[in-house]
Amino acid sequence: CFKCQGVGHLAVDFPNRNILSFIEEEGDPKYESYDESNEDEIIYEDQGQSLVVCHMLSIAATNEDHCLRNNIFQMKCMSKGKVCDVIVDGGSCEKLVSITMVEKLGLKPVDHPQPYNLLWFQKGNEVKVNKWCLVQFLIGRKYNDELWCDVVPMDACYILLGRPLQFDCQTKHDGFRITYTFKNDGVTITLGPTDVRKKAKETDSDLLTISEFDEAMGESCEAFLLVVMENIEETNVIPP
Numbered sequence: 001c002f003k004c005q006g007v008g009h010l011a012v013d014f015p016n017r018n019i020l021s022f023i024e025e026e027g028d029p030k031y032e033s034y035d036e037s038n039e040d041e042i043i044y045e046d047q048g049q050s051l052v053v054c055h056m057l058s059i060a061a062t063n064e065d066h067c068l069r070n071n072i073f074q075m076k077c078m079s080k081g082k083v084c085d086v087i088v089d090g091g092s093c094e095k096l097v098s099i100t101m102v103e104k105l106g107l108k109p110v111d112h113p114q115p116y117n118l119l120w121f122q123k124g125n126e127v128k129v130n131k132w133c134l135v136q137f138l139i140g141r142k143y144n145d146e147l148w149c150d151v152v153p154m155d156a157c158y159i160l161l162g163r164p165l166q167f168d169c170q171t172k173h174d175g176f177r178i179t180y181t182f183k184n185d186g187v188t189i190t191l192g193p194t195d196v197r198k199k200a201k202e203t204d205s206d207l208l209t210i211s212e213f214d215e216a217m218g219e220s221c222e223a224f225l226l227v228v229m230e231n232i233e234e235t236n237v238i239p240p
Contacts, residue, residue, distance in 0.1 A: 084158040092162030097149035109133040
């Protein structure tokens, strides 16, 4: 055999086997280094007392793993010691702040350098934007910023950050994790959304079932009915 230099068989009959050799390494073993400083740290919303009392709906908690799939990016920030709702929407072309937040926090709006009309904000009506103000806010412990936002009447949130912020900060949107990553003063910031599952789970409900209502009525001979009537006043007037 020309392969093993043995006798008794031909080279074509020699089995093709891989040989694994172990060589003892001298000195201490070397491992690949891993820099933990490059890991992304997702910054989530702040906790605290809300700016104003918000309307809440009683909804059942969902067990769906990816419940953010059908939700927009929402989180909370701190502004002058108050917790304010924030929406980051890539489909909006403006940076907006609500009149309610301006009034409650005592912000000082000034004349807008380029007044314009919002056509998409209210269906069938134009919202004239002629004021804006400087809004300072803090998200987590790392992202502290101030932005000039247009003052408008809205109740979906207190601050709406649209395309201008994403363009100026060169943000990267992760559509699966629903996060926004960008650089702020040389530090990588990743904003994470509100966990709607946790929010629904922690929301207490004072509603009674039929059986609980019957049991409560059986223990008392009197019952009082409280009727609440909501007075809605719509206004598009920007505070001076």
